[in-house]
């Protein structure tokens with residue numbers, strides 16, 4: 001029996017970053033990472049398989065997906081078909097409630113929701129670990145959008161040992177994550193290219209050597225709800241990742257990979273000034289110019305008052321999230 005399944009997932013934001021792949025085909029990372037699911041953004045995906053379809057049909061935000069996206073989705077559906085021992089093609093309809101390329105990786109929520117919806121539609125009941133592995137094969141960081149709350153992705157050595165699991169539920173810590181969006185433009189260099197170039201940085205070895213300690217510091221501070229320790233460690237970790245990008249060998253065209261814009265740096269300086277003035281806020285940045293601000297819920301109103309003054313001048317807007325659940329099934333028929 002074929003079912004129509006709708007599943008949803010939130011994007012996740014890394015506090016210890018995944019940057020560099022040990023196995024690009026399977027998306028096995030060079031280091032373990034840690035993230036939190038962002039409650040104010042969501043991908044919702046409906047999948048149905050049918051023997052009447054000649055090929056997979058992929059719709060994204062109400063329109064036919066471009067060829068590259070459709071192919072990437074079809075390759076992922078092939079993985080699910082292989083697991084289920086089935087051959088029917090599928091109809092996939094996926095929508096994001098947040099702007100594409102908002103500096104929130106839509107591929108994480110997209111491949112998490114797709115993995116759950118497609119596997120259930122073919123009658124598979126995968127465990128959380130199996131789903132995380134499947135989602136990782138579609139897009140590395142998608143494996144972290146499967147479990148609830150605060151999530152660790154263990155790098156592992158092979159397909160079976162590289163998966164994500166919960167380190168604390170969403171209600172463990174009432175944090176607020178404010179994503180400040182400077183640019184809706186797709187980034188110039190994809191994270192895939194960034195991963196591939198990471199190892200060309202002369203500092204990559206130093207990053208890897210320091211990461212086990214960073215991970216333990218961030219995770220211990222998270223479990224103890226020690227905000228200053230957590231914040232400073234995650235902020236330094238984000239800068240560490242960007243130092244690798246900036247010192248990568250990208251060839252003759254540029255001296256490194258620069259994701260930051262002038263406004264990014266402006267907000268970084270502002271965050272330091274807020275802390276000196278007694279407002280505990282810390283930042284992280286992914287493979288783009290936008291800045292994600294962390295604070296505890298009690299400080300959110302003070303932060304928003306500051307942002308209300310700042311953002312119009314910077315032509316920026318903000319999305320505020322709390323820690324959220326992992327991927328879930330919305331309906332099944």
Ligand code: PMV
Nearest residue numbers: 014017018140141191286287
């Ligand atoms: O999963 P990808 O290939 O989109 O890579 C994600 C890379 C970062 O967002 C910069 C870091 C991370 O751990 O999410």
